Amino acid sequence: EDQVTQSPEALRLQEGESSSLNCSYTVSGLRGLFWYRQDPGKGPEFLFTLYSAGEEKEKERLKATLTKKESFLHITAPKPEDSATYLCAVIGNQGGKLIFGQGTELSVKP
Amino acid sequence: EADIYQTPRYLVIGTGKKITLECSQTMGHDKMYWYQQDPGMELHLIHYSYGVNSTEKGDLSSESTVSRIRTEHFPLTLESARPSHTSQYLCASSKPGVHEQFFGPGTRLTVL
Secondary structure: OOEEEEEEEEEEEEEOOEEEEEEEOOOOOOEEEEEEEEOOOOOOOEEEEOOOOEEEEEEEOOEEEEOOOEEEEEEOOOHHHHOEEEEEEOOOOOOOOHHHEOEEEEEOOO | OEEEEEEEEHHHHHHOOOOOOOEEEOOOEEEEEEEEEEOOOOOOEEEEEEEEEEEEOOOOOOOOOOOEEOEEOEEEEEEOOHHOEEEEEEEEOOOOOOOEEEEEEOOEEEEE
């Protein structure tokens, strides 16, 4: 069964304190891994798609990496406006539907 | 501007009422989806559509129904709302050949 587990559930950082969020997955034939940002009371906002191990994508202070078992979302020198819940999702060969993790709630204090 | 819209954003109703949650997209996407999300929990797919007159149930059992008469419109209906239906409902869409889904702002439903 396809599954996504994100850790930690919550992360509190000081402004400028770099860290990483983890997304571990099991899927039959990975067709894509997706990172989203979700602000309270809003829909998820698409950030990145990764397709194969070794691939990396960057956007401002965020960098996503992918291995055969997990993905990391690295946040460099975060700012308070980076505070949000970050969601990871995968799609595999079976079913063709996104499977979401429960998210990591990131809080960045000034 | 190409976007995906949901109305209403917030809805508080009594038990037994019939409701329809609206979702429209102006991006020309053929695939559309409905998810249910409880606070602090993962998104669960409840319905999806790959085109006009095509609808399927998702992984999470739901008492809601959907229709897809027009490409841009994918409404969700609850015939008789119950407190267990209280949740956030998110609509999403994606274009042919890609898996990235783009989400609307969501509808927060509370059934008293």
